[in-house]
Structures are given as C-alpha cells and as structure tokens.
Amino acid sequence: MELSRLHKADNTSVFLIVGLFGLSLIVMVSNYRSMQKWEKKTAKERDEAKTIALTDPLTGVKSRHAFLLKQKEINASIEGGSADAFAIVVCDVNGLKVINDTLGHKAGDEYILSASRMICDIFQHSPVYRTGGDEFAVVLSGRDYFSRKELIQELHSRSVEHISTKEVVISGGLSDYQPGTDTSFHAVYERADALMYEEKKLLKGMGAISREDAES
Numbered sequence: 001m002e003l004s005r006l007h008k009a010d011n012t013s014v015f016l017i018v019g020l021f022g023l024s025l026i027v028m029v030s031n032y033r034s035m036q037k038w039e040k041k042t043a044k045e046r047d048e049a050k051t052i053a054l055t056d057p058l059t060g061v062k063s064r065h066a067f068l069l070k071q072k073e074i075n076a077s078i079e080g081g082s083a084d085a086f087a088i089v090v091c092d093v094n095g096l097k098v099i100n101d102t103l104g105h106k107a108g109d110e111y112i113l114s115a116s117r118m119i120c121d122i123f124q125h126s127p128v129y130r131t132g133g134d135e136f137a138v139v140l141s142g143r144d145y146f147s148r149k150e151l152i153q154e155l156h157s158r159s160v161e162h163i164s165t166k167e168v169v170i171s172g173g174l175s176d177y178q179p180g181t182d183t184s185f186h187a188v189y190e191r192a193d194a195l196m197y198e199e200k201k202l203l204k205g206m207g208a209i210s211r212e213d214a215e216s
Contacts, residue, residue: 056130058109059116067129070139074185078177086141087148087176088185090192091119091155092200093134094169095209114168122154136170137189148174159203169208171200 054066077083100108126144152174173195
C-alpha cells in the first residue's frame with residue numbers, strides 16, 4: 001500500500017515537472033516570437049526614420065542631411081584616391097521671395113515644387129538634393145555626367161523660355177571634379193556656386209525676377 005502511494009506520488013511529480021517544463025517552453029517560444037516582432041518593428045521604424053531624415057518633406061527629393069552624407073562619402077573617396085568622375089550642379093530658384101511676399105507661402109511652395117520637378121526632369125539619372133529654401137544641388141555621375149554640358153544648357157534654355165511665360169526660372173552652375181587639383185567636394189561645389197551666380201546675373205539681365213526685386 002505504501003509502495004503504491006509512493007508510485008502515485010512519483011507519477012504526480014513527473015507530470016508536474018513535465019507540465020512545468022512544457023509551460024516554460026511555451027513561455028520561452030512566446031517571448032522569442034515577441035522579441036522577433038519587436039526587433040522587426042524597431043528595424044522598420046529605424047528605416048522609416050532614416051528615410052524621413054534623408055528626404056525633403058516638401059519636394060520628395062533628397063534632403064540637406066542626405067547631401068551632407070554624400071559630401072562626406074565623396075570626400076573620403078577623394079582622400080583615398082578612389083574618387084570616380086563626377087560633377088556638381090548648383091541651382092537657385094529665381095524670384096521665390098517675390099512670390100512669397102506677393103502671393104503667399106502656399107504659392108511659394110508650389111513654385112518650389114515646380115522647380116524640383118523641372119530639375120528632376122532634366123537630371124533624370126542623378127540624385128537631386130534640396131539644400132536650402134530655394135536652393136538645390138545635383139551630383140552627376142554616369143550617363144548624366146557624360147551629358148552634363150547638354151543638360152546644363154537644357155536648364156538654361158528652359159529658364160530663358162520661362163521668363164516670358166512666368167513659369168519657374170532656375171539659375172544653374174556646373175563644375176567638374178578635377179583629380180589632382182580638387183582636394184575636396186567643397187572645392188567643386190564652390191566653383192559651381194560661383195557659376196550659378198553668373199547665370200543668375202545673366203537671367204536677370206534677360207528679365208528674370210530676382211531676390212533684389214523683392215527687397216527694392
């Protein structure tokens with residue numbers, strides 16, 4: 001009788017141990033799946049946050065932050081002697097301040113969007129960055145780099161046409177990276193920026209509205 005009770009007690013203990021082990025296993029699997037879901041959600045949120053940081057919210061082109069990262073990347077390749085051929089186009093949207101002052105910021109935003117679409121349409125194979133309120137930059141490589149003179153001429157021609165039609169006018173300057181001479185991305189950018197201001201003066205002489213018109 002005593003032996004029978006001991007066997008029953010042993011069986012009960014075994015069942016309890018097995019049950020507890022099974023419950024622990026279920027809890028472990030559930031926790032593991034929860035961790036996986038949390039990690040996937042966290043990774044997705046990080047990717048979304050990164051995309052937001054690298055994208056200009058108004059135009060949908062790349063942001064100033066993305067431009068600074070590109071600059072850092074190219075500087076590293078220049079310093080390492082592995083930089084590929086590239087060129088920079090600096091663009092400035094003519095007359096935005098006049099539109100903001102006379103028609104309001106909503107009309108100004110539409111003008112910026114039109115400028116962004118025009119730049120993206122011309123430089124279709126290169127990343128476009130909005131670097132300021134009315135400023136854009138394009139880093140040309142590959143197909144656009146080899147067609148850069150035709151593309152910058154296209155930007156000029158469209159802007160000249162738009163002076164009379166009151167559509168968006170964009171001043172653009174183009175500069176090539178010169179291996180052995182340029183020691184940084186900034187050196188190329190500065191030349192393009194100077195040429196952009198020359199273009200702005202030219203377009204103003206042809207009747208384009210400029211920032212000075214808003215301030216006079």
